[in-house]
Amino acid sequence: MAEEAALELEDSVKPKSKKKLIIFGVGGVVLLIVIAITAWMLLGSDEAAESTSAVEGAATEQAARTGEAYYAAMPRPFLFNLSDNGRTRLVEIKVQLMVRGNDDDTLIRKHIPLIEDALLTTFSGADIQKLSSPAGKDELRQLALRNVQNTLQPVTGRTVVEKVLFTGFVMQ
Template sequence: MAEEESLELEENEEPKSKKKLIIFGVIGLVLVLVIAGALWFFLGSSDSSESTVTDDGSVETEEAVNVGEAFYVGMPRPFLFNLPGANRSRLVEIKVQLMVRGSDDDVLIKKHIPLIEDALLTTFSSADVQKLSSLAGKDEMRQLALLNVQNTLLPVTGRKVVEKVLFTGFVMQ
């Protein structure tokens, strides 16, 4: 009788150990697949250039646009100008920095600061008080300033040197 009980125990232990082995195997396989997927996602292939179509119809790749280290060139003095409003005139002061890529563009921008200041002042003075009072209006002004600076520098440098126009200070009284 004791032998029969021990045989029954041994028979019951074998399926449990096989089940445990299968469960651990499946968990291990899932873990390996998750790690492999994460490595593939984060490391990925080096051919991650996405092409975009610009306004003039030409195709640019992301690698061509974002080459080099970002440099920030601050304008030497803030832009100070009056804007006529409905009730009264407002005084506006904007501090601007330009983002360029590479040290060559950094030197090139510093060379053409008077031209850039003229383009920015022309853009800023054409604004109205209501637009500059809202966040959306400031973003629109920033984009307009970027386009104006790029279009002004394009005939001189032969390419779009400035990548972003950043407002680092904005006061309206």
């Protein structure tokens, strides 16, 4: 009799478990489909907005590049130490930034501390062997330009600096 009661309990439990499994499985599939459709809708609209803003940004940047060139000198030279096979070398770099138009010149002067931070971070990570060659200096100049542009882009909303120029370079 106890065996019959146990069999009846097992039989009654199994169908409910299968029903729950089927319900959760179907619910999970529906949830995944909803998430996929939502993601597709959101990402699809962002791509269209990004392409439109990229075209507008390029037109604005091109208009800014046609203005008169202004050169903004950093107020202080950059002094930093670099290690060279256990020997410390002192490097001093004087920098000027080329911008287009009086508005960009004013904007650069407003953000000098931010620019100095980006340049010092770039310069202090340089390799002493690369700085010994003209190609290495040019590579550092291009890296400095990209870092300054990437630093200013979120703040100003556009590319302001056109060139980073080394007006003095001393390595001891």
